[in-house]
Amino acid sequence: MGQITLNQITKNFGDVQVIPPLDLRIDDGEFVVFVGPSGCGKSTLLRLIAGLEDVTSGDITIDGRNATEVPPAKRGLAMVFQSYALYPHMSVRKNIAFPLRMAGLDKEAQNAKVDAAAKVLNLTDYLDRRPGQLSGGQRQRVAIGRAIVREPAAFLFDEPLSNLDAALRVNMRLEISELHQTLKTTMIYVTHDQVEAMTMADKIVVLQAGLIEQVGSPLDLYHAPRNKFVAGFIGSPKMNFLTGQYASGYDATTIGIRPEHIAVSSSEGAWSGRVGVSEHLGSDTFLYVDIDGVDEPITVRSTGEIGVRHGDNVYLTPDASKIHRFDKQDLRIP
Amino acid sequence: MATQHSRSAARIMMAPAVVLLLGWMLIPLTMTLYFSFKKFLPLRGGDLGWVGFDNYVRFVSSSAFWPSVQTTLIIVGGVLLITVMLGVLLAILLDQPLWGQGIVRILVIAPFFVMPTVSALVWKNMFMDPVNGLFAHLWKFFGAQPVEWLSDAPLFSIILIVSWQWLPFATLILLTAIQSLDSEQLEASEMDGAPPLARFGFIILPHLSRAITIVVLIQTIFLLAVFAEIFVTTQGSFGTRTLTYLIFQRVLESQNVGLGSAGGVYAIILANIVAIFLMRIVGKNLDS
Numbered sequence: 001m002g003q004i005t006l007n008q009i010t011k012n013f014g015d016v017q018v019i020p021p022l023d024l025r026i027d028d029g030e031f032v033v034f035v036g037p038s039g040c041g042k043s044t045l046l047r048l049i050a051g052l053e054d055v056t057s058g059d060i061t062i063d064g065r066n067a068t069e070v071p072p073a074k075r076g077l078a079m080v081f082q083s084y085a086l087y088p089h090m091s092v093r094k095n096i097a098f099p100l101r102m103a104g105l106d107k108e109a110q111n112a113k114v115d116a117a118a119k120v121l122n123l124t125d126y127l128d129r130r131p132g133q134l135s136g137g138q139r140q141r142v143a144i145g146r147a148i149v150r151e152p153a154a155f156l157f158d159e160p161l162s163n164l165d166a167a168l169r170v171n172m173r174l175e176i177s178e179l180h181q182t183l184k185t186t187m188i189y190v191t192h193d194q195v196e197a198m199t200m201a202d203k204i205v206v207l208q209a210g211l212i213e214q215v216g217s218p219l220d221l222y223h224a225p226r227n228k229f230v231a232g233f234i235g236s237p238k239m240n241f242l243t244g245q246y247a248s249g250y251d252a253t254t255i256g257i258r259p260e261h262i263a264v265s266s267s268e269g270a271w272s273g274r275v276g277v278s279e280h281l282g283s284d285t286f287l288y289v290d291i292d293g294v295d296e297p298i299t300v301r302s303t304g305e306i307g308v309r310h311g312d313n314v315y316l317t318p319d320a321s322k323i324h325r326f327d328k329q330d331l332r333i334p
Numbered sequence: 335m336a337t338q339h340s341r342s343a344a345r346i347m348m349a350p351a352v353v354l355l356l357g358w359m360l361i362p363l364t365m366t367l368y369f370s371f372k373k374f375l376p377l378r379g380g381d382l383g384w385v386g387f388d389n390y391v392r393f394v395s396s397s398a399f400w401p402s403v404q405t406t407l408i409i410v411g412g413v414l415l416i417t418v419m420l421g422v423l424l425a426i427l428l429d430q431p432l433w434g435q436g437i438v439r440i441l442v443i444a445p446f447f448v449m450p451t452v453s454a455l456v457w458k459n460m461f462m463d464p465v466n467g468l469f470a471h472l473w474k475f476f477g478a479q480p481v482e483w484l485s486d487a488p489l490f491s492i493i494l495i496v497s498w499q500w501l502p503f504a505t506l507i508l509l510t511a512i513q514s515l516d517s518e519q520l521e522a523s524e525m526d527g528a529p530p531l532a533r534f535g536f537i538i539l540p541h542l543s544r545a546i547t548i549v550v551l552i553q554t555i556f557l558l559a560v561f562a563e564i565f566v567t568t569q570g571s572f573g574t575r576t577l578t579y580l581i582f583q584r585v586l587e588s589q590n591v592g593l594g595s596a597g598g599v600y601a602i603i604l605a606n607i608v609a610i611f612l613m614r615i616v617g618k619n620l621d622s
Contacts, residue, residue, distance in 0.1 A: 052521050073527035085522035089540040098536070099526035146526070 002063065002153035002186030003028045004049060009058030011044055011210075018044055019210040021058065026154075026188065026203075031180050034190045035197040035233070036207035042190045043158055045207070049188065050079050050156050063153060073102075078147035079156040082163065084139045086131040086146075092118075093127040096145045103150075117145045120182070137168045144179070154186035161196065173199060194234055198222070206230050228330040231256050237286060237299045239324070244293060246271070252325035252333060259286065259301035261322035266308070269315025273298065275308050289316060363602075370595035377589045389596035398580055403604070405489065406576040410557045412493035413500060414550055420497075421504030421549065422542065426534075428505070429512045439509075446502040450562040457495045458484065458567050488572035495563050500556075504549045511545035512538065551612045558605050577601050 004026040011019040018041050026032050034042040047053040049060060051072035060067050067075050078099075086095050093114055094101075100110045118124045121141040131139055140160060147155055157176070161169045177200050180187055191197055197204050198218045206213040206221065206229075214226040218234075225231035231239050239256045247255045263269070264287065273291035285306045288297040300316060308314060325333040370389055373382040393399060428439060445453065461468050462483035470480035483491045515538065523533050561578050568574045570583060581601060585594030 050525060052524070072521075072525045077525070079522065079525050081518045081522055083516060083518050085516060085518035087519060087523070087537060087540075089543075090536075098523070098528075102523075102527040102532060146522075150526070 002026075004063075004154060004186065004188075005059075005061040006049070007059040007061065009048060009055045009060060011041075011048060011053065012056045017056075017210070019048070022210070022212060024205065024212065024215070026186060029184050029186055031177075031187045031189065031200060031202045032205060033197040033201035033203070034188065034205045034207055035192065035194055036213075037233075038192055040207045041210035042192075042207050044210075046079075046156050046158055046188060046190045050077055051075050052079075076150075076153040077156055078150045078152035078154075079158065080140075080143045080147050080160045082159045084131075084143040084160075084163075086139055086142055088131055091128050091130060092123060092134070092142050092145075095131065095142055096123075096127075096149055099146060099150045113149045114145075117148045120148070120179075121145050136164050137172060140164065140172055141175075144176075148179075148183070152185065154188060157187065157189040159191055160189075161191070162193075169196075176200065195236060198234065204234075206233060224334075225324065225332055227332055228254060228256065228326045231324055231326075231332065237301065240296075240298045241326075242294055242298075246294070247325075250323060250325050253328050254326040254330070256324040256326065257318045257322065259299040261319040262298070262300045263317045263319070264289075264300055264302055264306065264308070265315045265317065266312070267315065269317040271298075271316045271318075273314060273316060275310060275312045275314055277310065278306075278308060280305065287314075289314060291316065366595045366598045366602075368595075369591050370599050372592045374591040375589055376591060385592070389592045390599070393584075393593055393596045393600065398575060401573065402575050402577045402580040405574060406558065406578070406604075408489060409493055409496065409560060409576060410554055412489075413496045413557055414553060416493065416497040417500045417504040417553065418546055418549060420501055421508045422539075422546075424501070424505045425508035425512050425542075426538070428509055442505055443502045445498055446500075446506075448499070450499060450560075451566055453499055454495050454563040454566045457491075457498070462491055484568055485572055488568050488574045492560075492563055492567060492574055495567070496557065496560055499563075500553055503553070507549050508542060508545050511542050515541050547612075547615055551609075551615075554608055554612060555605070558601070558608065577604065 006022060006024040008021045008023060009019065010017060010021050022045070034045060036042050044053060048055050051067070051070065055068060058068075062070075062075055062077070087098065090098065093111075096114045096117055097110045100113060105113075114127070115124070118127055121144060123138065123141055123145060126134060126138060126142075131142065134142065143160070160176075161172050164172060173196060176187075176189075180200075189196075189200060201218055203215060204218055204221055205215050208229055214221060214230045216224075221230060221234045225234060228241065232241070235258055237259045239258050240262075241254050241256050243254050247253060271291045273289040276288040276290055276297050278288070279286040282305070283303070285302045285304070287300040287302065287306075287308065289300055290297050298316065327333055371384055371386065373385045373388070374380065375382065424442065428435070428442065432438060448456075459467070464470050464480045464482040467480075467483075469483065473480045481487065519537055519541075520533060523537050528536060559578055560576065561582065564570055564574055564576065564579050565582075570576075570579045575583070577597070578601065581594050581597040584590050584597055
């Protein structure tokens with residue numbers, strides 16, 4: 001079980017309100033990702049759920065039990081920290097066994113559980129080492145192992161992959177997703193990386209300045225962003241926004257079009273522009289095209305290789321059915 | 335420092351410092367060794383010639399020798415125990431967010447700036463005096479008979495005075511160590527279900543172990559040579575004669591330079607034994 005409900009919770013640091021009243025429901029077994037730019041309150045929100053920070057007002061319910069005043073250890077949640085927070089003077093085995101030892105389990109039961117967790121995480125050969133002798137990915141797995149053995153109602157991950165290099169990050173992303181499939185436990189995952197959010201989540205919560213901008217499945221957010229912020233935040237490369245004459249034709253203040261929904265042609269099209277930098281990735285080509293009356297270059301994604309150079313004149317045609325329209329309040333017009 | 339030329343230049347430039355340091359250390363050491371093999375009584379005939387190991391045998395076989403070694407160890411051990419334990423507690427306390435933290439920290443460090451002679455005199459006259467001392471007034475306030483600290487509990491009194499001086503040092507080093515503890519580790523252990531005492535025992539104390547060994551090492555080296563506090567309080571009476579003080583008495587009170595020098599050589603050996611032990615412990619701790 002791992003059903004968490006946040007009811008009108010707020011958090012103030014001194015006079016500054018970092019979380020305005022906020023409601024959220026996380027269902028059992030869900031993989032929920034909190035995503036947003038740095039300083040948006042996503043880590044604070046996670047720490048509120050963990051109990052490491054006290055809520056200023058509102059209620060947190062875990063599995064139907066009011067947990068607002070319950071100390072962190074009694075909430076039945078396990079957390080994986082950004083720095084892993086392994087205990088440097090203990091071996092891997094002792095690190096993983098620490099929560100069990102604190103719970104007063106006997107040695108044999110501890111060892112059995114640690115061995116089982118180590119097997120799942122491929123740590124069996126490293127149990128006698130110290131954290132300082134492990135690589136980043138292994139430390140990450142020890143931190144996860146320490147969380148698993150507690151058999152928590154939910155896992156909380158606080159930007160766990162941000163200290164890893166790019167290749168390892170992709171690997172660990174897969175491992176955590178795989179773990180979620182195996183354990184089927186609720187997981188709450190905080191990240192600023194929308195790629196992690198899109199690839200791992202069942203449900204994404206987009207936050208800005210402590211406010212929930214939108215909650216939904218990755219594809220919901222991609223296809224039907226509620227406002228301009230979500231539209232710009234979800235998707236890589238970022239959505240292009242155009243205003244003025246470009247938007248008025250669509251009866252909107254701003255229009256947004258994703259790079260992958262623009263066609264490039266050297267002879268004809270809706271908008272004409274000049275190619276700036278082009279990035280050739282082999283599978284894709286990203287073009288940055290300057291068009292008249294728009295300050296930011298328009299990003300265009302073409303599949304495969306495309307024969308344009310810096311300074312070439314090209315014509316862009318947006319896919320009309322994929323254009324998102326936004327009104328004066330930056331809300332999306334359906 | 336890659337080329338032959340720059341290396342030899344570096345050696346030449348370092349030479350004055352090295353020579354000065356060597357002289358600083360070697361001249362007194364050689365003189366001590368030289369006198370320790372002589373019968374040298376400045377007021378009773380001066381240099382009376384070589385006597386071999388006579389001084390060494392006499393120093394150790396004197397009835398004052400073993401008690402003085404014991405006293406030294408009790409003082410060093412007692413001060414270490416008090417400063418490390420209180421130092422850890424104070425460091426934890428000072429690490430908490432606190433109004434006026436800067437001022438409190440300076441106040442805590444202040445005793446370290448007071449000269450040993452001065453602090454010993456202040457303790458002797460203002461706190462421990464059986465008639466006018468603050469402790470005497472306190473005892474009288476509660477209707478108790480004032481304690482004659484320096485004659486009834488002389489060792490404890492000296493340990494108290496020296497601890498008061500060295501507590502700031504221990505606190506300072508332990509405080510910086512505590513501040514370097516990753517707060518996520520404490521939060522992780524909190525989530526793992528560790529109550530405050532277990533967090534102290536399993537996370538904070540192991541984190542501090544290195545700092546504690548360093549405090550113990552440095553303090554031991556200085557505490558073996560404690561002198562002023564004894565000189566101005568008990569003058570070595572009531573069983574407070576440490577090895578250092580015994581050597582002082584041999585040289586200046588009995589005017590026997592040869593015998594005192596032999597004691598000095600024993601003190602060097604004792605300090606080195608302690609240092610070797612501590613180096614090994616520290617070395618082990620610094621490795622991990």
